[in-house]
Amino acid sequence: MTIQDQPGYPMSYRYLAACRAHLGDLDKARETITRLRSITPEIMPGVVPWRRADDRELFLSGLRIASAEAVD
Secondary structure (H helix, E strand, C coil): CCCCCCCCCHHHHHHHHHHHHHCCCHHHHHHHHHHHHHHCCCCCCCCCCCCCHHHHHHHHHHHHHHHHHHHC
């Protein structure tokens, strides 16, 4: 799903925020987290769809970076 097709789908915003954070675009990551918070209070997903621990950690670390920046 994409943000354009399903603007209320939170997982798309999580992916985008994590990617932007890892790319170093913290302002855009922060904006994405703000939009995500307007949809749901849950920044971290309950289920992460990857089997490999490295993949899960990469995604979750991006969310941590983006959400930490959004709080400051």
